[in-house]
Amino acid sequence: MADVAQFLIIARQYEQAVEYADQMMKSVPEGMNECRAVYFKLHALFHGKMVRLSQGQLQEGVDLCMSANESLLANAMRTDMATLEIEQGRPAEAVRLLEEHYAEVQGYEYPALMQYFNVLLAKGYYRLGDLAKSRRYALATIASAVENEISEPLGQAYDLLYRIESQQGHATEALAYHEKYMAADKGYLTDVSAGALAYQAVKQQVQTKKNEVDTLNRQNQILQLQRELDHKAMETSRLYIALLLTVLVSAGFWLLRTKRSQLRFKRLATQDSLTHICSRQHFVDEAEQVLRQAARTTRSVSLVLMDLDHFKLVNDTHGHVIGDLVLKRAVAACQQHLRRNELFGRLGGEEFAILFPESTAAQAQERSERIRQAIAATPLWGETRHVVISASFGVACTDRSGYELRQLMIDADNALYRAKRDGRNRVIYGDDMDAAELEANALREAAPRERLADLPH
Template identity: 45%
Template structure:
């Protein structure tokens, strides 16, 4: 800290005698003291000392880093590509490649990011220099954590800890390990991995990463039922969060504070903190923190009996959660596609290598006797059969991947995006022939309580049993999809309102009568139903969904475990309860 305070005085009084050392010092201050980093960057540009070619590339790298930090991702991406392709410095290439991974991810160009990660990982075994290997391993860990590959992310973080170069802190690889474990639901507030990361980042005077780890600890306190400890921790980190102005920390600290207050029953304080988080949120933010914030506001308004406000916040929460889940599915799909492309390219390379071997073998066999010629034919047939086998295997994998991309991984029914597409097409065809249809929205009652009480494994069993019950009642022509979480939707084709109500009530009764006995624990559950029909909603899927959601909300507000249908005159009525 004393050195940091002396930097402006020394640099202001002397010229830049050693530009290389000056640039190294500036790079170390990027996240530790960002204002000082900007002053040093501005100074070296202003004074324009004589730089070697290596120092010029180092300065370009720092300029690109700052451009990305300011949010100009397109400009920084071009600079990173130039450094990777032209600098010839393996350390800068590794650092620029890692930042390019983050850049592509932020812009949601997931397939390009995962393809780049695959290329970097495939070359990793040949990289021995710790200055090159360390940043690559750290960034690969973060990227695989981003893709939801917890085991691989932890493995790369551990490898980065073993490759820490001289003079480098263990803060970043320890933080990458803790983040991967946290996102993989494998971390508790008492986990030693988290405390090691916090201690290392505090010792390294890196407030951004240290606050990330401490806010992670606060979230764990809340999840584990210790809101008082979470609030005490938030009070300790608040000055650092304010001074750094790092948006994710400013948002998440407010949301955590709102969640802690709500768990303590301090409704007014929870609402105040949640509204503060909402005020600083960005319009295009689809992150998990904003979803949690809307959930707090919904619960506060519901407890205070403000039904209209509660409904408005619930709609925001539902939309935010769906956007977040869609983004997660997009990332998973992009990761799988990148893996498939990498596998295909690898197989093509192997095939070309085999074909080259065959050509060389044929040239040598031409000089041999007839017996050797017969042997060459036999070998050629074996190789051709193996190529055909691999091509068939690739084709089968592609077909299976295409099928799985339309289905929800847990329940096996259509996921949100596929259901919406199929439903819109079906309604357009139905409108041409004037057929009837109903849309049923289903939401499991108190599902979060089931997860919190019995665990997510049993919650997944409840979701699969619900789907099985519904499928037993549906026809082959009906469309059935999972919209996200515990929400489902059914489009009944050639079905009028009364038939739809009867079917919904039949499903409701079957769910209510279901008992799950898991290791001696007997669990019952129920569901609420909202129904809309084309009379009067029409054939517009958006309006059908809106009317069904309104009916579903009334079913939940009137006590749950019931069917509510649109009456056809703009109001709602409980059909069966």
């Protein structure tokens, strides 16, 4: 009954959840109290807005669970208490309650409850005007989220961060958080809709089976079957109920598995399987979107193409397994010098691309030089301890190349070619060429390199 009550709450069927909680109260096992039943009932009543609960009623539930050593359920009810405090204009009380039990909840290592504690603290401090603490707890909500799972607190955290950045005049950061909020909110609503649809489908099956049972009962009454037959009919009814509960739980697991599969396929489509950075197509799609936004505000954007030097020789000498380890080592060195809003993708083989939003050519050259030095200074370890690697960089900027990704790629590719021709392990800006070099590169562009073949014209 507890499992069914919990599933009904997830499916937003609060009235039915209360009914199951009431049934649980009538059949509490010996040696236990009503903590679990009271928790499900108060939680369903609170979120279903069926009655107006008071802090006293919620506190009674907390005390009951504490007496049963069910501190996790008690702290779950405290999130409802904190929510009520915030709704009734008492954010300071909500913050006090949550901070008092924060360390205890951390000890559970239960991400779902930790998310609610963090996002409620973020809301409370936001209402109190403490934007720094509100931002800290909102970020903690995101950090404690289960990877590739969308939840209600996650969307609320992104919304708070959007409001905080907006108030502080950080338009770019605010826009980024607003986009994440919209994506999380859309995903959460999709999950809620899927759960409600699954519940309605199973409910219809339950009703159909119930009608069948009612028909059998009427037939039994008409035919006045013997007592033994009536007893067997009751057993049959119980089997129907068990079967329907099994179908209900199975439907829930099926929905969860389907959602996880969709998220896994999406991740595979957007990530490079070896290095786990952006795949070629995902990098192209995201880069074009950034360039379109930058073009509207005439902000500078820089593109850097990076190529590991003599990588074919590494593969030929040490084998592809060592070559893969070298690629991972180079990617790790790059990521230490990249920010969250900067795109980093693998175009193929040992070729990589980096997009620096709001970056001039000079800034991109400086950042690329740091990355070049980091790759060259990467400690040698494990099976790659005998392999020394370096990288060549070609830089292009919208200030001269414009906002078309294809032209940026061509100019950065020309610069990369010059870096390799001039001895490798260096950074070259794409426009830093004489006439003879431009003519030579024009001949190379007549047969475009593979990395440009899939870009839109």
